[in-house]
Amino acid sequence: MEMALIPVQPGEGKSKFVTAPLTLPEKDQEFLFSSDGECFFPFHYKNEIFYDCVKFTMKHKWCSLNETYQGYWKYCSEDDFAKCVFPFWYRHMIYRECTEDGDAFGKKWCSLTQHYNKDKMWKYCD
Numbered sequence: 001m002e003m004a005l006i007p008v009q010p011g012e013g014k015s016k017f018v019t020a021p022l023t024l025p026e027k028d029q030e031f032l033f034s035s036d037g038e039c040f041f042p043f044h045y046k047n048e049i050f051y052d053c054v055k056f057t058m059k060h061k062w063c064s065l066n067e068t069y070q071g072y073w074k075y076c077s078e079d080d081f082a083k084c085v086f087p088f089w090y091r092h093m094i095y096r097e098c099t100e101d102g103d104a105f106g107k108k109w110c111s112l113t114q115h116y117n118k119d120k121m122w123k124y125c126d
Contacts, residue, residue, distance in 0.1 A: 037072075039063035039080045051112040051121045052082035082123060084110035089117050098125035 042051045043064035053061035053076035063080055065072035074080075087094045088111035090101065098108035112121040 037065045037074055039074070039076065040065055040067050041082060043067055043069055045069040051119075052123065053080055082112045084123070084125065085112055085114055086110070088114050091117065 039053065040063070042049045044050075044067065045054070045064060046069075050064075053063045055061045061076045061081075062073050063076050064070075065074060084098065087096045089095075090099070090111065093101075095101075095110070098110045100106050100108055103109055108125040109122050110125050111119070112123060113119040116122060
């Protein structure tokens with residue numbers, strides 16, 4: 001696999017370089033990988049909007065470092081995963097904590113946006 005020294009998007013006036021294979025999260029094209037930086041949520045990738053880290057064909061979940069994915073990305077750490085948003089609307093109620101309502105398995109879940117009815121973005125609570 002070909003390796004390259006790749007400049008990563010500067011943050012707070014500092015340039016950073018990492019060595020990484022020349023592949024995109026899904027395709028064989030150039031990309032800019034960072035071992036740090038902050039995930040940008042929601043981010044746009046392949047005509048979709050993502051509110052959390054994604055996996056696709058990768059071994060680990062990753063996120064974009066830009067609002068619209070431009071090749072800047074990083075592997076997600078535990079701190080990067082989407083957080084619950086409270087309060088949120090579900091059906092005709094406002095929830096201020098995780099709920100079991102609507103889950104077939106009785107597991108607690110939460111919305112990743114304030115308007116679950118519109119966005120349909122959610123995750124199970126820890």
